[in-house]
Amino acid sequence: MSQPSPCLNCGACCATFRVSFYWGETDDSPGGLVPQHLTEQISPFLSCMQGTNQPIPRCTALMGQVGEGVRCNIYEKRSTSCREFAWHGENGLGNEDCQRARARHGLPPLPDVLERIPIVAA
Template sequence: MSDHSPCLNCGACCATFRVSFYWGETDSAPGGDVPTQLTEQITPYRACMQGTNQPQPRCVGLMGTVGEGVRCSIYEKRPSPCRDFPFHGENGLDSPDCQRARAAHGLPPLPSNPTRPRLIPIVAA
């Protein structure tokens, strides 16, 4: 995550969505990284981060206050849904899920396409 990432003071996604993934991502499986003690088994093949399978989810790995300053306590060992979740504006793309999570926590929306480069039309002579 870059220093300009809005994720460093947001964390809304970690306190809005269930973070479920294949159980083989846990450290109880060969090659897995996600700490098993921080997960909950959903099915024989699916696990989720503790705290995210609740009516008011909040990942056990989230430290800090949503909207003020947060960090992931297992950032280097986070599961694939966390690695794959784009923040709004990442690579110049919109993320409706990011915006929805922010709204759920009363945070203002991030600007639309804040990093998308402007295209300048080429005029033929």
């Protein structure tokens, strides 16, 4: 059974970090998906989501209220950096950056990942 995602009523990471990725992921490049008009080029090789390259970041594609109810307006077209950012505890792995983003928005930490102990039949 898959674990319920805490992200649907969080969104803190989308409003904490600069969300950057290889510029070739934008849809003006062959095979790119991320809508180019929602991005900003920050180096010869990197773009970021608009709104995240500022002192108080908030991705332009983030809809809703952080800590209440959110959704990504380009979910199917989001960058690899978004796809690879796991919530603390997803698949049994920790992510301190997730915890840090939640703390920045006054949200409680997610439970620490418990080591899975295999159950051996007697």
